[in-house]
Amino acid sequence: MSWILKLILAADLGAIAILAFAYPHLMVGPGKLIPGHKQLEADCFACHAPLTGSSSERCASCHKPAEIGRLTTKGLPLLKPLTKTPFHQKLVSKDCVACHSDHSGVKRYREQGRFNHALLQKDTLGQCQSCHKLPTDSLHRQISGNCSQCHNQHKWSPATFDHDKYFVLDRDHHARCVTCHEGSNYKTYTCYGCHEHTPASIRREHIEEGIRNFSNCVKCHRSADEHEGGGGEGGDDG
16 A cells, blocks of 8 residues: 555646646636736746746846836826835845835735845935925924935934934024034034124133133033033133
8 A cells, every 4th residue: 555655646746836837826826916017927037037036137027127116017108106206226236026026925025114224326326305205394494405414324313413412402502503503514513603792702711711722612602501611621722
């Protein structure tokens, strides 16, 4: 009887192998494709190479990198672009499967919304507004560019910048960003846009008090209190 069981088992395995190659979308497919790929439902090898899985080269045979985000696979202009600016042309490599899958059983387009910015060319990394919409809250409406001064590309929220750590925006200093930060450069500031004193008079007053290192106002006056002090060393600031 053992040889009969072996024969039946071999026949079953043979039938499964034949069916897997004849109807792979039914036998081994992990789920349905996205609607745009519906016509490929029964043609696994349009995207997969035998025994090696999906191939970026096969993706590019239909989705030409230079046209992604601009034209359809038939060469027609996109009526409703998926992104504000095509960015696939700015990737360091054409590794489609690093970001995209298709079958619903393996989570379609995995990592969608969590794009790895390390895939972008260096000259594109700082051009946040070419892909992202500007925030519309009252703070960000005052700011243009320089996103990376407060945010990073690994975790956008919460922002890494804490204004109170450097200067407290109390009721006397609830001003627009450009009042202190000129030219959208938030790494520099000026206090002379509002106060009636001049650099020369401030220098004279500080020297009279024996304070020579006073070029950085908020080092001593983090809350803008005239008598706050603390940090005005006697060393010369040059």
